[in-house]
Amino acid sequence: MAILSNRESLEKFQDKLKSAQSHGKKKLVSLCAGSGCGAYGTAKVHHALMEELTRQNLTEDVEVKLTGCHGFCEKGPIMVIHPQGIFYPQVKPEHMSEIVEKTIKNNELVQSLIFKDPVSKAKITLEHDIPFYKLQQRIIFGNNGLIDPTSIDDYITVDGYSAMAKTLFDMTPEKIIAEIKKSGLRGRGGGGFPTGIKWDTCRKHHGIRYVICNADEGDPGAYMDRSLLEGNPHSVIEGMIIGAIAIGSHDGYVYVRHEYPLAVTNLTIALDKCREYGLLGKNILGSGFDFDINISRGGGAFVCGESTALMASLEGSPGRPRAKYVHTVEKGFKDGPSNLNNVETWANVPVIINNGADWYAAIGTKHSKGTKIFSLVGKVVNTGLVEVPMGTSLRTIIFDIGGGIPKKKKFKAVQTGGPSGGCIPERFLDLGVDFDELSKVGSIMGSGGMIVMDQDTCMVDVARYFLDFLKEESCGQCNPCREGIKQMLEILTSICQGNGKEGDIEMLEELGVMIQRFSLCGLGTSAPNPVLTTILYFRDEYEAHIRDKKCPAGVCKPLFHYEIDPETCTGCRSCAKKCPQEAIAGDKKKPHSLDQSKCIKCGICYDTCKFDAIVIR
């Protein structure tokens, strides 16, 4: 017998949890156990914290929550102490006794651990005062820091599953679809297709219908789907249940990468709990509606994120796309009408139902509603996940929230949309980011990857990098994609090696247009984008490689060398001590010299010198 057998029992349970929370323990320590913080050692910090609390007899008064990603992963492991919201970044096991003694017991701050803003250098105590968080609007991602993803009760406490109950008992499927249409929600997986219209089309086709969640997240540099599934799996599950009610489906699938083990674990726990509580399975909340969700683990192929390939993979075959004469909403998985949405799209659904379509549609721009989570990474001070209203400018995201470029270097470009997107130069930084604006300058918003590049990034190398990625990922079944990408890559590689010749740029453009036109699936049709946008905005860099045989950014090894500028070198010896080749010599406090015949261009000296005395020539 399920624990929650009808709507009243869910509501009563929710009230009980809420009042227990308001009368509960006074202090709450939220410790991030997401993958990023985990890599910096959350487990050891947790262990030390629990030991200290036990030692001080405080386990009854203090609640410790291991949460999913808070977004500010670079500063991990992250700890936030409530009710005040005191933010301690980069905590270590040895800090625990002081934190417990001072902050937890006596409400005092541990001065040495307070966050120092890398831009203003100001010390900031509270989480919500930190510029990185202050300018965000976290309607989808905000609960991540408050709930333990393995606890269904935590999710229910923050009104979890109320939207589902509302759709089950107060709304007809038509009404749900109308609400989603009115909200203006568009798919977050990259294409931006209106979600309500997709549901409606799927609902109108006959057969066994399937509801599927795309958690393949193949875009390198993007990890918001991972963090949502890890940190708040129930929000995705609730979205899928609502979708299933609207579409009339009883079978759901989540297709998730095998490389995301924590996401798989937390999702598995969440699904089991739902079944135990009666929120999945037969007769959900006594409504008569049946629905369950299976997990399918993908095998690390980028192309499997494409809808037809994903469904082939779900069926147990190699994931090769097929021509879309018939759309998957009509004939997809096992030939049934199949509705595929991205992780973040699903997580938006309960928020819309709870707050209403009008509230939601007031956020964002004319044709792109709501917020979007971006993965702000690369050469930027504050890396992490950032949720902002659609239409927020690139400048706000990169400079105000992201804190700009580290080490006083110059911004060069931002890459959006992953391998299907493009590189956007400085002059477009004031563009608002939504589905339409970025495509006007040759890129796309895509699923939310935002990779910042500085003066040390070579744009020809970036183009080569993406084609190298796509060559590996092309499924190979159509010629323009398979052979075209290979040829473009050969040209780019020869340019990077110093063998570029006149006419190469034009050849790349010609091949690019051919691949865009004649490829079967989205991987091929968008593959030339990174090359074409870098040619468009950074043609001079291509020309420097081809004509002058120079890589101005100092990345393509055959096309540059390091020199020490005798005018600026202070003779501090830092570089000489670190050079693995012993290529640098000189007397202390005198200008040093660099022996080209020994140098392997590893760049250690360039990164080490504080006086910018090592120059790229």
Added chain:
Amino acid sequence: MEQTIKVDLSKIDNIIDRYHGNKEALLMIMQDISDIYSHVPPTVIPILVDRLGVKISMVYSVATFYKTISLEPRGKYIVSVCTGTACHVRGAEKIADALQQKLGIQEGQTTSDRLFTLKAVRCIGCCASGPVITVNKETYGGLDRTAAEKVIENYKQMPLNGTA
């Protein structure tokens, strides 16, 4: 240390049972087998054919299509260097160079003592902490050359008797 891998057939059966012998789960079953043996040993392929009712050609085409599956034995520690975009612009290439030198093997190869396999992966979703590597299921972030070399050194020092 060349040794033939002994396959515990009851373990294979257990894995297949976990998926109710469902042929749609072929890829996941092979991934679970790989988690135990670091690859899909040739001896289990007839079992998959038999119990799942799939063609042998299907087993091979799935195994070669998906990068998480290897038909060749791999090292005890699988070192994956992320070469995703975020890690690439933060110098993943230098980490890969350093590890190739440290281990004396190229990407895709296994050391002769069967301890390490080095491979490149495209993004493991820890992009904010780049450059990152993983060793089996552990992730190491914010690396430079020396830190990456140290990670390998730590595994070299580890006692060999633990199970892979």
